[in-house]
Amino acid sequence: MKQFKSLLRWVAMATVLGAINTAVVPHAQAQTAPRKILVVASNQDVPNFDPHVATGYSASALLRNLYDPLVRVEGNPPQVKPHLAESFSVSPDGMEYIFKLDGKAKFNDGSPVTADAVKYSFDRLVRLKKGNAWMIAGIVDENSVSVVDAKTVKIKLAKPFVAFPHVLPWLWIINPKLVEDNKGSDDGQTWLKSNIAGSGAFMLKRAEPGNLYELEKVASPWKSGGGNLTGAIWRIIRETSNQRLAVQRGEAHMALDLTSEDMDALKDKPGVVSIIEPEFRTFSIKLNTEHGPLADINLRKAISYAFNYQAMLDSAGYAQLMVGPLPNGIFGHDPKLVVPTTDLDKAKEFLSKSKVPNGGIKLTMVHVSGLEQQRRIALVLLDSLKKLNIELDIKPMVWPDMVASTASPDKMADFFPVYQTANYGDPDNIAFAAYHSSRNGNWQNPVYKNPKVDALILAGRAETDQAKRQTIYLDMQKQIVEDAPDIFGVLEKRKLALRSDVQGFIFTPVASNAVEFFPLSLK
């Protein structure tokens, strides 16, 4: 036995020697540098930094801090605040806006932000017709923007647009000199993809695509005030549970894509502040009203009444059921609107009037693969349709494929789930994008068209008298509910988690996950 022990000693020694080179050291607390760096956890990568091309909330968040718009929006309900333009005036007919630029505003290469820069930026946006250009499509064109003097800009709208100031925070001003120097053959798109020509309070310090983007505060930002942040890191963490744990353990200060389960898990954790606020973010299932079995209004009504709304609400967690097409609480929303609820008898009644009185058909639903909430809603729909003896084939697809499938009614699936995030706190944003027939072929409103509703939307856009505008939107909502183009889903509450040492964060129900770092500081 003795000799066996000596052998064991040898083997143990060999293993220890081997293990040393993968040193297991107790968790050495990496002492944070004295700098104040805010770490934000998000699951959306930023493939493109061109302010007039990039899309997605993560791109908006970084661009918002690297570039400056004419005006900002802040608070609940969202208020327009001065930024590059210290003030602006609107002509009585609401068609002409004049902006006075802030004298102190300068780009990060030192050159001042002039009216020419504003015109150059708007012209480029309109020319490229990408990124956020859709917000001012048909409203601002090549000759809308004119330079009055170095510090004054005039914008003449092609059509009346009440909510125009609410759109401006997403239209950023670029430094014409830098972009012209690197114009290349595509209007500077390649260069701007990974370089910054802005006047924002932050510069892009480090970019590790797929992993993290580090912003560093400019030496002397032209805008006074703001928090004590010296930098911020936009960290890509794909799993929401990992985001939640990162905040829980202090490895991140903010987590942006949390699910309801994550929020429950964070409820009583020390040092964590949970933000669960209603937001103008609708979720509904678009029905293919032009092609296939759902063109039959009675079948659509039957399905709307058979749908298990309570199950959807349960699975969505922190959310509230939508009452009609518009988000609850937005101007013009009719809380007393009569909308379908789970009522099997009514559903059977409509079904009997439809072309397939006893079901027996198979419908298809697509959803973004990997998007958990949509997968759950699809299963709720599958379960609900069983009661009408209708089968559902669920197809997870990649987002680009889904968008491509909305190009024409025959390519579109029977059910098409859509998230609609309001970019500005005005009913027109949702109404125009989701129900106006000019948007057919796009994922926001693939097929639904009703001339009456189109007319109401355009009227609502132009009507400056608040009371009249109210009644227009009420009529619109009744008509849409009558057409039953969608199954109205839920208004998911915005779910954010912050470390308690983050200060100066004001919740804005508009794109609140596109975080503005300038006002923030760390204890």
Add this chain to the structure above:
Amino acid sequence: MIRFIIRRLVLLVPVFIGLTLLVFTISHILPGDPVKLAAGPQASAEEIASLTREFGMDRPLPQQYWHYASGLLQGDWGQSVLTRRPVAADLKIYLPATLELVFAAIILAIVIGIPAGLLSAITANRWPDYLIRILSLASIAMPRFFLALVLQLVFAMSLAWLPLNGRFPIIDLPPPTVTGMLTLDSLLAGDWLAFTTSCEHLLMPALAMSLSPLATITRMMRASTLDVLQQDFVLTERALGLSQSLIILKYVLRNAFSSTLTVIGLYIGWLLSGSVLVETVFDWPGIGLYATKAIVTQDFMPVMGVTLSIGFIFVLVNLAIDLLYGVINPKVRYQ
């Protein structure tokens, strides 16, 4: 010896060409049109056409292949259709991360597997042997991604001994990139703290990946050690009075190790291809995640880049293993 190496290197050329041809044909057979996807939904027909021309997708296949293969030689591994980033640049960032993970896994597998196999053979049919055999059978069956989750659950979430995910605490700046492998770079920079932190981040993912190779190396080592113990020279060495530990740890070990070596080469390939599973759980920005993102959006340039780089590495590693085999086994060297 040198002639032996040169001959093997020359033989690699047809293999590399074969690899590029195979990967190219596979990616072209697959349905799905990345250009249309990349052009985006609002893209007009002529914009898609211009993009197709830009990526040379309209030219006949052989020409496309020739363009691709010649590009490879000059380091141009094509461009991601979606992000317009050159694949070579991305690989330079993501490949070292995966290589660091794979080599750490293999080192762990060898450092633990060899002694375990040895011990299991020496104590054949006694409790250590049975324990090791059952553990190794179980660990071959253990799915890496499930083990990764459990490790994360235990060591990061409840015990908080080890960091949850990622390669380096993002507050601190990583050491200057030389090899792209954080552990090596921090050693080169002499930054001990960075070395320990990057080892901490590396430990759990490497452990999760190393379990299967570790189990197989243990089983192979046990089998070859038992064979070597039957050999006559072991009896002679005992008869001449050499101590059991000297015989086992010097004379038997080298013989048994030489036949386990070939398995290690095969496993590097297996680890490289399967790293995506562990990378997803630990958010380890390696070529696994990079390939998955490209696969999901059917952007096949990066997929071809990743597949080819793994294929090349696999072939080179196996060549290295053969040469190492020659070092250990003199008979082979003089053939």
Add this chain to the structure above:
Amino acid sequence: MALLSIENLHLSIQSFDGEAQILNGVDLTLERGEICGLVGETGCGKSLTGLSVSKLVSSPPARYGQGAIHFDGHDILGHSENAMRALRGRRIGMIFQDPTTNLNPLFRIGEQMIDVALHSMGANRWSRSAQREARERSIAMLERVGIHDAHNRLDDYPHQFSGGMRQRVLIAMALIGRPDLLIADEPTTALDVSVQAQILKLLFDIVREDNIAVLLITHNLGVVARLCTHVAVMYAGRIIERGIMADVFNNPSHPYTKALLGAVPTQKTRKGTLQGLGGSVPDPYLPHEGCRFAPRCALAEARCREAVPPEADLGHGHGVACIKAGVSA
């Protein structure tokens, strides 16, 4: 007092098919300077006897039923592995049959020789001076066994030596510790005839110079006749006849010894007169009473099958285990 005396040694090996009784009461003594040939058919247990002397038979599965092996007065069956290690290489040397498999292919000759030398010197493995000393001794020993330019050949690998040369290296290793007893298990069987004679002559010159006792295990009676001082004939795990080589070879008493000697072709043997021996070696798994040779013995009678024949002494050490000894076949 004899250097080596094996008394009534019983050895059985447990295997899947049951327990095989390999050695059934072996008695053998060996003095310094004596060269005793241990002969017998394959499977009679002669190799196992050799291995038992150095306690190299791993138990389990082997089990020593009764008997003892006294080496220099001590019963080695009771020795621990460490105690045995002290004897092996220093007091007891061993050579095996096949030189191609008895040297570790992956190590240089020198490395293995030096390790053995260090052990035989009992020196601390890591001390520089001990290693230098061991190297010198190895070179000297290799020169002595006839390997020229040993200094350079130390760094060569086994596969760079011929069969004969490798056996010389093994002899050098066995004798480097100047053992008192050498156990040689078929040392030349694997070599071709021309090389056999050289190796045997080399081996026995050294043995005579260093006055080493040798237990030569072989089935080649010619080798025994030419080199051994004593001989012991083994059958089915028992020594049935032993004594001074001349006595046993000139007047074999046990029928089996007669049959063995008869089977060796000499110049005098005329064509067709060579008689083999019927039947085959008894199966060790089956229990057995009486003389194990009875089934194949021409003189066998009822008495032979009842009891195991004791060993009778025919004068100056010539013993035979057969009740009908002396009766001419």
Add this chain to the structure above:
Amino acid sequence: MTNHNGAHPSRWQNWQRSIYRFRQSGLSIAGLAIVLVLMLIAVAGSWIVPFPEHISGGINTAARFKPPSSLYWFGTNELGQDVFSLVMAGARVSLIAGFGVVMIAAIIGGLIGALAGYAGGWIDDVLMRLTDLMLTLPSLILAMAIAAALGAGLDNMVFAISMSWWPGFARLMRGEVIAKKEDLFVQAARALGASDSRILLRHVLPNVMSPIIIKMSLDMGFAILAVAALGFIGIGVKPPTPEWGSLLSLARGYLPDYWWTAIFPGLAIFFAVLGFNLLGDGLRDLFDPKARR
């Protein structure tokens, strides 16, 4: 190997000894037991399961995230579905998918290997070089690429995995065919004028079946693991299919609080793969004991 009574061991004794060896190693028996239980669950699936409606997508959101209890043995998931029923149903999915992968790979690989082995010459070289190249490529990434391109669905996933799985069988079959090709009875058949295809199908193939079957049983475990891996990454799985890998992947977000939604699917994968590995090892010792452990 003559035994006690000297007669040459009959075929029956060989079998008896192999069965003894198989029975002797407890592990192989455990493997067999697990595989049989798995098959039983796969076949009887929806009858023996407490909540069969959940398998085809039924939900009960009132009972979300209930911990394991007497009613819900493995607790419930985010939609109130009984995890035990889903895991049981997952057995059928994984078994069929795993078997599909192994079967397709065996057929494709077998044909290519047989052709290469039997034809020899340049055909052999070309086919074998192709096989070797396929082996150097990363199999999981290839499978993912093919599955993603073909779109969601278990059948696409099975096809994708088998595309990178057949080289193993091709190599095995080629080796066996080359060995059997030289056997006497094949020469005799050729002498009697049998056509090549007849020789290959009637004589050679039946005799190489045992190593193929062993490899199929050994690969079953790893095929199930590959299907689960793809499911885990979320490629190729269509709800409401209760596939273990995707169940585990979805449940990742609910750790550590609702641990049961992740732990039980993970354990199911582990035991299934373990069962097939143990059985495979046992079969290998049964059929060709000389193969090294």
